[in-house]
Amino acid sequence: MRRIRRGPAWLLTIGLVAALLVLVPLAAGIGAYPIPVGDVLSSVQHKAGLGGTELDRVAESVLWNVRFPRIVLALLVGASLGCAGALMQGVFGNPLAEPGTIGVSLGAAVGAVAAIALGLNFLGNWTLPAMAFVAGLCTVLLVYAMSRAGGRTEVVTLILTGIAVNAFCGALVGLFIFLADTAAVNQITFWQLGSLSQATWPKVLAVLPCAAAGLLLAPLYSRRLDLLALGDRPARHLGVDVERLRIVLILVVALLTAAAVSVSGVIGFVGLVVPHLLRMAAGPGHRFLIPGSALGGAVVLLGADLAARTLAAPAELPLGVLTALVGSPFFFWLLRRTRRKQGGWA
Amino acid sequence: MIRLRTRAVPPPPVTPGEVLAETEGLRVRLGAREVLAGVDVTVRAGEVLALVGPNGAGKSTLLSALAADLTAAEGVVRIHGRPAAQWSAPELALRRAVLPQSAALSFPFTVEEVVRMGRAPWAGTPLADQDDMAVAAAMAATEVPAFAVRPFSALSGGERARVALARVLAQRAPLLLLDEPTAALDLKHQELVLRLCRERARAGDAVVVVLHDLGLAAAYAHRVAVLHAGRIAADGPPAEVFDERLLSEVYDQPVEVLPHPRTGAVLVAPRRDL
Incomplete structure (x- = not known):
């Protein structure tokens, strides 16, 4: 597990960090009100008290009240989705597991929609993420309980459970939309398409606790996730308290999914595609895969959001629609490949 | 934490x-x-x-x-x-170390990575510095070094069985x-x-x-x-x-x-x- 394949893992880390360093100033500059990258850097320098100059009032406001919160949200959501995907695949021992495909995202969405539709506000700004977390957690536990048999999760069972859970959660979302008033319906519809366009600093603060907790906890379990690839019993024989590990990781997945979903609705396939590509390039060791997927997810989502708001400018493509357009064919290819390797579903 | x-x-x-x-x-x-x-x-x-x-x-x-x-x-x-x-x-x-009847693996770890998993219980103990030696010895004993860098999933049944045994031996229980x-x-x-x-x-x-x-x-x-x-x-x-x-x-x-x-x-x- 150590030292092996350090090459690709290091190269990828460096590549992803470089991509992030290029994308962030680009995303901050590009838009309906263009700001040259040099000005962006200069304004950041000024805020950090390292020289630089303040921009004019409009540019400064666009940069710090519109663009940066949106960038930070994209990074948080992307990192959460990528990391949740990698974790979930490890926990289920199944490369097709992802919060979106198995219904956890939509489960969390039920919580969020309920909060909007019923006008709940018991935790202030944190109500939406908290409701998404609770609903997401219930859904993961349900999927987990329903799709495991004899200590294993078969692909077919998992995907079919996902279909059932997605159908049920979709119905619940529909029910809450039916119950909601017009203003809430608009809010829900907009949110459901998976957009980051209404990013504000309070929104960043609302999801930060969930996302940060999940992202910090996840890497602690990477070595044990490697052992879990051997199966439950062999992992226990190597000293892993398997049941406890699963419960903790399911909690972490629910935290990350809730963070992502409560901001921007269901953004599918990032958690599926990113860990998968990284695994193909650098091997399945979770010590790289988990932080790598968080980093990769952040890069992909920031890039996707940049594309979503520039490709059809001045209109804005819904982010969730864009990732699904690219991600679904990939999922299909993955399905075919897994099927071929297993010689059919039997 | x-x-x-x-x-x-x-x-x-x-x-x-x-x-x-x-x-x-x-x-x-x-x-x-x-x-x-x-x-x-x-x-x-x-x-x-x-x-x-x-x-x-x-x-x-x-x-x-x-x-x-x-x-x-x-x-x-x-x-x-x-x-x-x-x-x-x-x-x-x-x-105690246990060799199960059939060896499965959900992700394509290499043979050496699988054998090294046998050392997991020793992480953080003074004997962890024997990891490399224990892995090498176990692989040599079961005659698997020839495919050390191949993914476990690409091996034949007999080869998998020997790799699984190497993992168990590397555990040194x-x-x-x-x-x-x-x-x-x-x-x-x-x-x-x-x-x-x-x-x-x-x-x-x-x-x-x-x-x-x-x-x-x-x-x-x-x-x-x-x-x-x-x-x-x-x-x-x-x-x-x-x-x-x-x-x-x-x-x-x-x-x-x-x-x-x-x-x-x-x-x-x-x-x-x-």
Whole structure:
């Protein structure tokens, strides 16, 4: 597990960090009100008290009240989705597991929609993420309980459970939309398409606790996730308290999914595609895969959001629609490949 | 995060003949069926103990019980002198290694990565600096270095079995529990695996191995326990236990036991009148 394949893992880390360093100033500059990258850097320098100059009032406001919160949200959501995907695949021992495909995202969405539709506000700004977390957690536990048999999760069972859970959660979302008033319906519809366009600093603060907790906890379990690839019993024989590990990781997945979903609705396939590509390039060791997927997810989502708001400018493509357009064919290819390797579903 | 658990303490060195695992009046039920119906067995350091018997006699269940995987309906399983349920998973991992009947892997780790997983229990202990040595030695012993960098999933059944064994050997636990380690192997590698069992026993470990090949059991085990319908039908050195009448009855098939014409060692063969 150590030292092996350090090459690709290091190269990828460096590549992803470089991509992030290029994308962030680009995303901050590009838009309906263009700001040259040099000005962006200069304004950041000024805020950090390292020289630089303040921009004019409009540019400064666009940069710090519109663009940066949106960038930070994209990074948080992307990192959460990528990391949740990698974790979930490890926990289920199944490369097709992802919060979106198995219904956890939509489960969390039920919580969020309920909060909007019923006008709940018991935790202030944190109500939406908290409701998404609770609903997401219930859904993961349900999927987990329903799709495991004899200590294993078969692909077919998992995907079919996902279909059932997605159908049920979709119905619940529909029910809450039916119950909601017009203003809430608009809010829900907009949110459901998976957009980051209404990013504000309070929104960043609302999801930060969930996302940060999940992202910090996840890497602690990477070595044990490697052992879990051997199966439950062999992992226990190597000293892993398997049941406890699963419960903790399911909690972490629910935290990350809730963070992502409560901001921007269901953004599918990032958690599926990113860990998968990284695994193909650098091997399945979770010590790289988990932080790598968080980093990769952040890069992909920031890039996707940049594309979503520039490709059809001045209109804005819904982010969730864009990732699904690219991600679904990939999922299909993955399905075919897994099927071929297993010689059919039997 | 603050670690509330204390580190598992590695076991002290074992002395030859020390009892590393034992069962007393062990009864195990799986569903409605009683798979073990009162089993007493002792596993000693420095000894290869073979578990033999027909399909469904309870060999694998007994092995799982010795590995602390099962809860007993009645009776007790002790590992290193303490009831199995009182050990934590990390403590057990330093005391016993288990080779499952079939080796699976959900992600394409390489052979060397898989063998290195056997060292996981030692992470954070002073013996962790032996990791590289233990991995290399285990891989050499099972003749797998030739495909060290290939993904485990690309190997044949026999190669996988040897890699799984290498992982178990790399764990360097004083109690080795092997469930049919020879099932997928060719003649040469069957001999290799059982020679390894003898070597580990000579080095002071206790080895319990489930075998179907009575000839291998007769040749390599210090002691053989014959299981029959959830009970121990016989337990002792192969020369005593392998009795024509007993084996014929247990296997419900006439069996011949004869001395090897050259070495005089015990040979067991089904009686065939063709």
